[in-house]
Amino acid sequence: MAYSDWQLNRLRDALRAYHDHGGRSLKEDFNWNSVAEAIAIELDRDDLPVSAERLRQFVEGNRGKDGAMRKFGTLKPESLEHVVAFAMKLRLLVPEELEEPAPSFHAPQRLLEYLDTRNDRVRVITPVMFDGRYKARVVEQRVVREFDLTLHRSREPGMMPVTHTEEAFDRNLLDKIDGWDPEERRRHCRKRTVYAGWAIFTPEDNVMVFLKEAGNGKNLYQFTLAADWYAPQTHAGRLFLLRHDYPIQTEAANRIEDDVRGAILEQTGENIVVFRRVA
Numbered sequence: 001m002a003y004s005d006w007q008l009n010r011l012r013d014a015l016r017a018y019h020d021h022g023g024r025s026l027k028e029d030f031n032w033n034s035v036a037e038a039i040a041i042e043l044d045r046d047d048l049p050v051s052a053e054r055l056r057q058f059v060e061g062n063r064g065k066d067g068a069m070r071k072f073g074t075l076k077p078e079s080l081e082h083v084v085a086f087a088m089k090l091r092l093l094v095p096e097e098l099e100e101p102a103p104s105f106h107a108p109q110r111l112l113e114y115l116d117t118r119n120d121r122v123r124v125i126t127p128v129m130f131d132g133r134y135k136a137r138v139v140e141q142r143v144v145r146e147f148d149l150t151l152h153r154s155r156e157p158g159m160m161p162v163t164h165t166e167e168a169f170d171r172n173l174l175d176k177i178d179g180w181d182p183e184e185r186r187r188h189c190r191k192r193t194v195y196a197g198w199a200i201f202t203p204e205d206n207v208m209v210f211l212k213e214a215g216n217g218k219n220l221y222q223f224t225l226a227a228d229w230y231a232p233q234t235h236a237g238r239l240f241l242l243r244h245d246y247p248i249q250t251e252a253a254n255r256i257e258d259d260v261r262g263a264i265l266e267q268t269g270e271n272i273v274v275f276r277r278v279a
Contacts, residue, residue, distance in 0.1 A: 003080065007098050009113050011084065012059045012072070014092035019059070032056045039086045049082035050075060058083075107210070108159040108198040115202050129236050130160065130199070130207065130227075134275035143190070144169045144177065149239075149275050151199055164195040164211055164220075195220055209241070220245055225272060239275040242268070 003011070019035050032052040040048050057073030075083065087093045136147040148165040168191040169177060180188070197211035197220075209222035226240040248267050250260050 001081070003098070005110070005113075008072075010093065010097055011087060014087045015055065015059045015083070018087075018090070018092055039082060042086050042089050043082060045082075050079040054079070055083075108200045109156065112158045112200050112202075115200075129234065130201075130239070132235060132277055133279040134239055135278050136273045136275045138273060139174065140171070142171050144171055144174050146177070147273060147275065158201050160199045160201075162195075162197050162199050162209055162211060164197075164209075166193045166195075167191070207239070218245070235277060237277055241273050241275060243271045243273060 036052040061072040195211035207224040211220040
């Protein structure tokens with residue numbers, strides 16, 4: 001059986017946990033030789049199906065002399081199947097954890113695995129703190145824009161499905177909007193755009209939202225600049241999100257850099273939206 005990168009990463013995590021914690025109760029000096037011997041014992045093998053050094057390189061990898069990203073070793077297909085059988089027998093993994101997830105999970109799941117620093121620190125921010133519905137209103141010169149953002153609870157760690165709606169109304173209707181029923185809102189709405197996608201929660205406690213517009217698949221990105229809550233593990237009251245789709249266009253290549261930077265900061269400020277929790 002061929003395994004994809006995310007499946008190999010889960011197998012590495014299982015072996016790493018067994019190496020670091022699972023064997024301590026068996027013998028005080030527990031190392032990769034101990035893991036290799038345990039695999040042979042559990043699979044009733046007289047020889048070692050995979051050597052200790054191969055296991056170490058597969059799980060820990062080797063960092064280049066220049067300090068570049070770690071390069072993980074590979075295992076021969078037969079050796080890999082022995083390692084998988086060992087992990088399953090000891091229930092370091094269950095078969096469902098190596099099943100291909102639904103396609104919509106691929107992008108956030110693999111991005112999270114790539115961003116994982118594996119430093120085992122306790123997260124201050126967890127997805128459950130952001131579970132709920134948020135609204136925002138931006139008043140422009142001619143238009144009022146209303147944003148409705150919902151982060152849905154998920155069984156997948158570190159990610160949440162997201163639905164997002166944007167509605168535009170004439171500026172002169174601002175005082176009436178809050179009193180409308182749903183039918184009146186639809187009647188007066190100049191444009192309504194619906195997005196769906198995912199939010200991921202990085203090891204640095206950033207929230208990154210990736211959305212696609214229904215119908216045409218146009219991308220929209222949102223990133224937290226700040227969030228507030230009143231105590232650890234309580235729901236966030238507000239999210240300060242930076243909206244981004246296309247790069248900001250400068251008018252001329254020969255403009256003074258400070259002027260360009262000022263124009264970029266001005267337009268960036270216009271794309272910061274404050275979402276307040278409503279449910």
